[in-house]
Amino acid sequence: MSTAEETGTRTDPARTARAVAGRLLRHTLAGLPGGDADPPRWTVGGTGPVGVDAGDERAAQAACGVMHVHGRATGAPAPLTAPYVSAVTGVLAAQGATAALLARDRGRPPLRTGTSLAQGALLTVTQYLAAATATAPDGDAPPPEPAPGLATLVTADAARVEIETLDPLAWAGFWRRLGVPxxxxxxxxxxxxxxxGTAVCPLPPELPAAVLAHPLEAVRRAGAEHGVSVAVIGPATTAPALAPWTAEPAAPAPAPHLPPAVPAPGAPPLAGVxxxxxxxxxxxxxxxxVLRMLGADVVRVEPPGxxxxxxxxxxxxxxxxxFSALNHGKTVVEADLTTPAGRAATAELAAGADVFLHNWAPGKDRALALDADALHALNPRLVHASASGFGTALGPVPxxxxxxxxxxxxxxAAALxxxxxxxxxxxxxxxDVLGGLVLAQAVLAGLLARERTGRGGRVTSSLLSAAALVPRAGHRAVLTPLDRPLPTADGLLHLGAEARRRPDAVARAVGAPTADAVADRLRSRTTREWLTRLRAAGLPSxxxxxDLAALAADPAFARAVLPPDAHLPYARPAAPWTFTEDTSP
Structure with a gap:
């Protein structure tokens, strides 16, 4: 897909996001009747409704709390060195454009849509923002900031490993095998x-010490014996060669389906879905x-209790x-999927729905008779959407x-x-965040395909396919001191993209003798004073x-963050798109 909104210059901070969006839209429209003829108008900006000076990838990370959350584990705000926020924003842009296409195909006037890097960044900290701003019970003190710490371990032969288990008995057995009481x-x-949920992992020192006393092979054996996954972290930044999602149409419906009612003017694009x-x-x-924010009615199936x-x-x-930050506004139905009655009740819900969505382990839907084939027998127009960690990319036993x-x-792990x-x-x-967004885009693609072909289908994605979407260089990024958060007299400042490209101009703007002296000079005045000077010099930062707790009260974020209220006692990002009727010729 090629639109004026997709193009950009080398200095355009949203260029990477537009490239990601363009790739996803091409994947969405590939093979569909009508292709990409007369695409909707979509835009990606830098700051969007957020009132800060700079809106490039790193500035969005700094201003919206991403550097803060990512840096918790190592004790100070730090940048993600691959354009993660740009990838997230690109998916949001594709979602807005696809939702606009779907609404138009359902009879709505053409819509123009837009999003921004700042809104993408805010969406990535949804859970952390909710936790930081939650209204505490009367008399309770705010929870303390968690201690830093990474979960990465190093073996006796210098292998860096990440372990994973969701089973406390497996955890205990793994460490017992390595000699830990x-x-x-x-x-x-x-x-x-x-x-x-906390983005930190302060392990007791005896645990990393135990791993450090054993070679990699012994750690792997302990993991295999107790069902703990052990992954070796290498230096390569290479992305897997995976499509964001795969799609397969269902068999044609046996009878014509009446088209849905045209959504009312001004309704969100997925109204009625x-x-x-x-x-x-x-x-x-x-x-x-995300699909609920786009207007869909979401029914959530939960276990009894x-x-x-x-x-x-x-x-x-x-x-x-x-939990509420990701699930408020959904209707909840309880069903025990371990019983025939619970599975039948869930299948009945799917029979009257447009989409059935899950992220169970591969094969579980078939074991529950809630796979695409089973549900398409009840509802041929259903979009069956599933997501997993790795799909089939890492073999039959991932x-x-x-x-x-x-x-x-x-x-x-290396690229970031x-x-x-x-x-x-x-x-x-x-x-997890990017994977959820990719799954939502796969659903939108499935709905658009159904609208144009009359056939439901199956779409599948994974965390790994989402990870592959993040652009990255073939080598790890090298940062200069001016690429990192810089201490001021009262906080931290991050230089915008233009300022980072022109360190000598920054030195002149702040009165430092050389670029190497900028960091020391910035400690002499407040962040606000320096931001004013840098703005005046054409170096927005x-x-x-x-402090995520203060974000909801910051006037700069008033249009992008919803404050706590009586219904939802925590702050959360507003919907990250704008939709307006496109009246241009």
Whole structure:
């Protein structure tokens, strides 16, 4: 797809996002009747509705809290050195354009849509923002900032490894095999499991010491014996050669299907679309969350008593705010999928829906008789959407399909950290978020294909296929001191893209004798003073966000972040798209 909005110059901060969006739109429209004729108008900006000076990849990371969350594990805000926010924003742009196409095919007037790097960055910190701003019960003090720490371990023969298990018994057995007493191993279980929500993993020192006393082969044997996945982190940044998702049409419907009612003017583009979601953790629920923000009615299937993740701290108004941040606004139906009655009830829901979405382990849907073939027999126009950790890319018995192992196998553990740091996954859930967004785009692609062909279908994606979408160089990034957050008299400042390209101009603007002296000079005045000077010199820069709790009250974010209210007692990003009727000729 080629539009004026997709093009850009070398200095355009949103160029990478537009390239990602263009790739996804081409994948969405490949082989469809009508192809990419008369595409909708879509734009990607830098700051969007956020009132900060700079909106390039790194500035968006700094201003919107991404550097803060990613840097928690190592003790200070730090940049992700691959254009992760640009990839996220590119998926959002593709979602907006595809939703606009779908609405037009359903009878709506043409829509123009837009998003921005700042809105993409904010979406990536949704859970962390909710946790930081949750209204605490009366009398409760705010939770303390978690201690830093990575989960990456080093063996006696210098292999860097990431381990994964969701089973506390497997965890205990693995460490016992390496000589760690159960009580000591138990002290590491909570920080290890909590790292998905806190972005830190302060393990007891006895655990990394035990791994350091054993060669890689012994660690692998311990993992194999107890069902703990062990992945070796290499220095390569290479992305897997994977399509973002795969699609397969269902058999033609046996009878014509009446077209849906045309959405009312001003309604969101997915108004009238019904989605049944049976998903856990982040990847699947985030896909449903995004589709709900686009206007779909999402029905969430949970086990009797509700999803156990509802109890994860911090809790406000009776529910985990991390869980609520991705699941509010969905209708909840309880069904026990281990019983024939629960499976039948879920199949009945899917029979009356447009989409059935899950992120179960590969093959589980078939075991439950809720796979695409079974549900298409009930509803040939259904879009059956599934996501996993690795799909079939790593063979028939893949490792556990979680975020951090996907970063390792997807080359991001090296690509996201600079060359002067050992490779290690970010403990921010980068592939969970991106994987959920890719799954949502696959759903939109399936709905558009159904609208144009009359046939439902099956779409599948994975965390690994999402990781492959992040652009990266063939080598690890080398950062200069001016590429990192810079201390001022009262905080941290991050130079915008133009300022980083012109270090001598920065030196002149701040009164430093040379570029090498800029960092020392910045410590003498406040962040606000320096931002004013840099703006006046044509070198727009941003303050580094280090307090997510204050973000919702910052006037610069008033149009991009919704504050806590009586219904949802935590802050959350507003929907990251604009949709307006396109009246241009």
């Amino acid at each position: 159960s009580r000591t191993a138990g002290r590491g279980w909570l920080p290890f499991q909590s790292r998905f 019904r989605i049944v979601e049976s998903a856990r953790r982040v990847q699947g629920p985030l896909a449903g969350h 509700g999803d156990p993740q509802r109890a994860l701290p911090p809790v406000a108004a009776g529910c985990s705010v991390r 490792p556990l399909g979680t975020d951090y192992l996907a970063q390792v196998h997807g080359g991001l 950290r600079p060359a002067d740091e050992p490779p290690a996954p970010s403990l921010m859930t980068v592939t 941003v303050a580094v966000r280090t």
